[in-house]
Amino acid sequence: MSNLNAEATAILKAAAPERSLSSWAFRYLMGLPNVQTVLSGMSTLEQVRDNLHTFDSFNPLSAEEQKALQQATEAILKHLGVPCTACRYCCSVCPVKLDIPYIIKAYNEQKLSGDAWRLDGLSSLEHSAADCLQCGRCLRRCPQNIDIPGLMRKIANRAA
Ligand code: SF4
Numbered sequence: 001m002s003n004l005n006a007e008a009t010a011i012l013k014a015a016a017p018e019r020s021l022s023s024w025a026f027r028y029l030m031g032l033p034n035v036q037t038v039l040s041g042m043s044t045l046e047q048v049r050d051n052l053h054t055f056d057s058f059n060p061l062s063a064e065e066q067k068a069l070q071q072a073t074e075a076i077l078k079h080l081g082v083p084c085t086a087c088r089y090c091c092s093v094c095p096v097k098l099d100i101p102y103i104i105k106a107y108n109e110q111k112l113s114g115d116a117w118r119l120d121g122l123s124s125l126e127h128s129a130a131d132c133l134q135c136g137r138c139l140r141r142c143p144q145n146i147d148i149p150g151l152m153r154k155i156a157n158r159a160a
């Protein structure tokens with residue numbers, strides 16, 4: 001199942017109300033000349049049916065649909081959060097052993113979806129963003145130059 005933010009969902013649904021969000025990805029791939037095989041993880045019968053419907057015929061995105069997809073992409077990128085790649089270089093130097101990429105992932109999901117509850121799961125972590133000592137040890141480790149202490153403070157305030 002695909003989840004996009006409300007703005008991107010509205011754009012794609014307006015362009016093709018009868019199509020599932022997942023089908024946009026597959027039909028985009030259909031238009032790429034070098035793609036020979038597409039793999040899809042499915043966990044429900046409904047998803048199997050939807051994929052069969054999508055691949056029932058060769059039906060790549062039209063020029064209009066490509067434009068709608070581009071608009072939806074921009075709507076997603078606008079809300080994208082922090083560019084953490086989950087390399088975990090920062091984790092080994094953190095004196096409180098914060099699971100920094102996990103915390104950032106929840107933050108990004110909350111930002112992308114607009115669902116505040118996405119931060120709820122962080123309360124079950126042994127160490128939360130609020131435990132950050134603001135020591136800055138992680139900063140030199142991050143290839144993405146993320147202001148990790150500043151972000152931990154921000155997330156702690158949101159989750160409080
Ligand atoms: S600033 Fe916070 S997240 Fe970074 S190493 Fe120190 S305690 Fe850990």
Ligand code: SF4
Pocket residue numbers: 083084085086087088089090091100101104141142143144145146148
């Ligand atoms: S070092 Fe930076 S990119 Fe890597 S996991 Fe930590 S925050 Fe994410």
